[in-house]
Amino acid sequence: MLEDNINQIKTTVSQACQKVQRKTDSVKVIAVTKSVTSEEAEKLIPFGFTDFGENRTDHLLEKQAALKDYDITWHLIGRLQRRKVKDVINQVDYFHALENERLAAEIEKRAEHVIKCFVQVNVSQEEAKQGVLLDETNDFIEALAKYPLIEVVGLMTMAPFDGTETEIEEYFTQLAIKRDEIMALNWEHAPCKELSMGMTQDFEIAIKAGATHVRIGTAFFKD
Numbered sequence: 001m002l003e004d005n006i007n008q009i010k011t012t013v014s015q016a017c018q019k020v021q022r023k024t025d026s027v028k029v030i031a032v033t034k035s036v037t038s039e040e041a042e043k044l045i046p047f048g049f050t051d052f053g054e055n056r057t058d059h060l061l062e063k064q065a066a067l068k069d070y071d072i073t074w075h076l077i078g079r080l081q082r083r084k085v086k087d088v089i090n091q092v093d094y095f096h097a098l099e100n101e102r103l104a105a106e107i108e109k110r111a112e113h114v115i116k117c118f119v120q121v122n123v124s125q126e127e128a129k130q131g132v133l134l135d136e137t138n139d140f141i142e143a144l145a146k147y148p149l150i151e152v153v154g155l156m157t158m159a160p161f162d163g164t165e166t167e168i169e170e171y172f173t174q175l176a177i178k179r180d181e182i183m184a185l186n187w188e189h190a191p192c193k194e195l196s197m198g199m200t201q202d203f204e205i206a207i208k209a210g211a212t213h214v215r216i217g218t219a220f221f222k223d
């Protein structure tokens with residue numbers, strides 16, 4: 001049931017925070033609503049969840065229209081095709097999957113205001129996975145300085161589905177170290193304070209490693 005799932009998530013987040021002496025409110029829970037209808041998503045709002053994540057442009061826009069009476073922060077968390085940029089980029093509060101310069105150029109072209117972006121990093125170097133490699137991250141972010149409408153607010157990653165807890169923690173920690181490194185460069189276009197990592201399977205580990213944004217779908221909406 002939804003209410004049980006919510007309580008479970010809240011407990012897990014606060015316990016994970018306690019273990020590493022972080023404040024519970026230092027972790028933003030993004031409810032990933034991609035598997036449910038707008039009506040289902042709406043039920044989360046009275047419980048205080050108002051950050052919603054979608055990985056498809058059309059679904060995000062549909063839900064946004066259906067829930068327009070609420071003050072929701074919208075996160076586009078998945079791959080964005082260049083031809084879709086114009087439809088959605090001015091509608092989202094955060095884009096979590098910036099990973100190549102052609103996409104950055106298209107965002108710059110279509111943006112009507114500064115767009116808050118996470119750079120997606122393929123920490124585990126899986127072939128099929130999106131994102132820049134850790135080694136390429138500095139150069140990529142430095143190059144984004146030429147797009148004044150792109151602000152790099154942080155880094156995002158996805159852990160391998162079949163990783164062990166130790167491996168996943170290692171990947172998340174590597175991303176946290178990279179975030180610290182970029183932040184220390186004090187680039188005006190890349191404050192890079194945030195870390196978007198952790199899903200249903202691994203958000204506890206992510207919080208331990210310093211996640212500021214966890215993206216949780218299944219744990220909310222499972223039976």
Ligand SMILES: *Cc1c(COP(=O)(O)O)cnc(C)c1O
Nearest residue numbers: 032055077199200215216217218
């Ligand atoms: C679906 C999705 C999530 C949420 O995954 P769950 O395992 O359902 O919590 C998080 N991030 C991205 C990028 C996703 O596509």
